[in-house]
Amino acid sequence: MSEQSANPQTTTQNPEETNAAATEQSPLTALREQIDALDIQIHNMINDRAKLAQDVAIYKKQTVSDADAKSHKNPIFYRPEREAQVLKAVMERNTGPIADDKMARLFREIMSVCLDLEAPQRIAFLGPIGTFTHAATLKHFGKAADTMPLATITDVFREVEAGTAAYGVVPVENSSEGVVNHTLDGFLSSTLKIIGEVELPIHQNFLVAEHTKVDSLSRIYSHQQSLAQCRHWLDVNFPNIERVAVSSNGEAARRLKNEWHSAAIAGDVAAVEYDLHKLYENIEDNPSNTTRFLIIGHEAVAPSGQDKTSIVVSAHDKAGALIEILKPLSEHGVSMTSIETRPERPNKWAYVFFIDMDGHIDDANVTAAIEAIRPMVKDVRILGSYPKAVL
Incomplete structure (x- = not known):
């Protein structure tokens, strides 16, 4: 018996098999090498962007006005309109395969780190x-x-x-x-x-801790609004378990740390922050809840190109006051997006109106509409013009 045949674990690899394995791995190896090369480029470019952000911070500090310097007023580093424009541009030029919103979220985090370098x-x-x-x-x-x-x-x-x-x-x-x-x-x-x-x-999740005994659940914690938003799901799946309203979903998640018989309803951030397991996901009755x-x-914020303006109006106590207030918006082509009423404390039976509208206060038609409202009411205060939500 030869030495080779006497040792069953000693084998001679067929040259053709070796070549086939190398051929099979080479495309994957080549793709990984391309990814590695791109990673280096991305890494360098992110650092280049960060250095430019630092240069922006230096410029802002050097050009702060004498009046602001004397009053110890810091330059403005966070510019909502600029960030909104950048994120919108990211989504507009995106060609995939990454979805527009996910690509914008990547840039959101890069911008967050760069702003932290400028000024936390x-x-x-x-x-x-x-x-x-x-x-x-x-x-x-x-x-x-x-x-x-x-x-x-x-x-x-x-x-x-x-x-x-x-x-x-x-x-x-x-x-x-x-x-x-x-x-x-x-x-x-x-x-x-x-x-x-x-x-x-x-999106609401049904959360449990690592030590939770799911078969012995006797209590579910959440904020009262979250319990209301999941009422039907709870009625179907856990109809006989006590529902306990607490001050927030974060507090609901925190309580599971010391309880083995309880669950919580909360969002993804609570699950991560308190190291909880999502037993069920997206249990809200209305999936479009926002x-x-x-x-x-x-x-004040400069125009971004897609803005809202919010005002609060203190009206005179008379019939038809609200209709009179809203008429200038229509006359000047301003679209109202929402209106809410609140008591004007401490005055009895007096009310203020919170009005949101499309456009920026620097837009001529928005300014004209607001100025037309002023003579009709006791007071108008502009709460702000700001970019519409991008993500």
């Missing part, structure tokens, strides 16, 4: 961590932003007014549940402006 921006939002407002904050400012969760909408207004936070994010309207009155009321006692908006599709959030800050 602290963003206050209605917390705690894991809420849909947190998700809206990350969607609008990117994950490089320095976020600051706060307990109430009033706290968000206060911290931005004080300068502790550069900007704030607050919910204003849900397509199923309606307007958020606390946010509208915040503008009645604040001089802050609306500088942007975010629209966030609301919440609109406002970005609040101090400065």
Whole structure:
């Protein structure tokens, strides 16, 4: 018996098999090498962009006016209209195979990192961590932003007014549940402006922790609005389990850390932040449910090309006041997108109207319409002109 045949694990590979394996791997190897080469180019270009962002920051600091310098006023680094224009351009020139919105999200994160290099921006939002407002904050400012969760909408207004936070994010309207009155009321006692908006599709998930005993569930936590938005699904799937309303979906997710018999209803951000498992996804009764959030800050925003203007009007107490207010909008070709009514405190039976319209205050027809309204009412205040939500 030969030495080769005596050792069954010693084999001689057929040269033809070796060549076939090499031929089979070579196209994949070539593709990977192309990807590696492109990765190097992308890496270098992102750093080149970041260096230009730093140059922009240096220029802004060097050209700050003497008056602003004396008042210790910092230059403006975050420009909502510029970012909206860049993201819209990304989607317009995109040719795939990556979807337009996903490509824009990639650029959103690059811009977020570059802005952080220019000047870190602290963003206050209605917390705690894991809420849909947190998700809206990350969607609008990117994950490089320095976020600051706060307990109430009033706290968000206060911290931005004080300068502790550069900007704030607050919910204003849900397509199923309606307007958020606390946010509208915040503008009645604040001089802050609306500088942007975010629209966030609301997808609810049924979350459990690693230690949860699913067969023994006895309690489901969530915010009262989320429980309402998932009522039918819960009635079908968990009709006999107690539903407990808490202050936020983030708080609902947090409670699972110390409870083995509970579940929570919350969004994707809460699942990530609290390391929870999505037992069921997208359980909301209305799949088109969307919440609109406002970005609040101090400065006015230049036109982006696709803008909204928000005003608050204090009307005289007389018949036909609202019809009289709306007439100039129609006469000047301004499209109203929404109107909400709130009590004008402390006056009894007096009301103010929050009106959103298409266009920027710098547009001639928008300015003309607002100026035509002024003589008819007690007061008109422009809350802001800002880019329409892009993503």
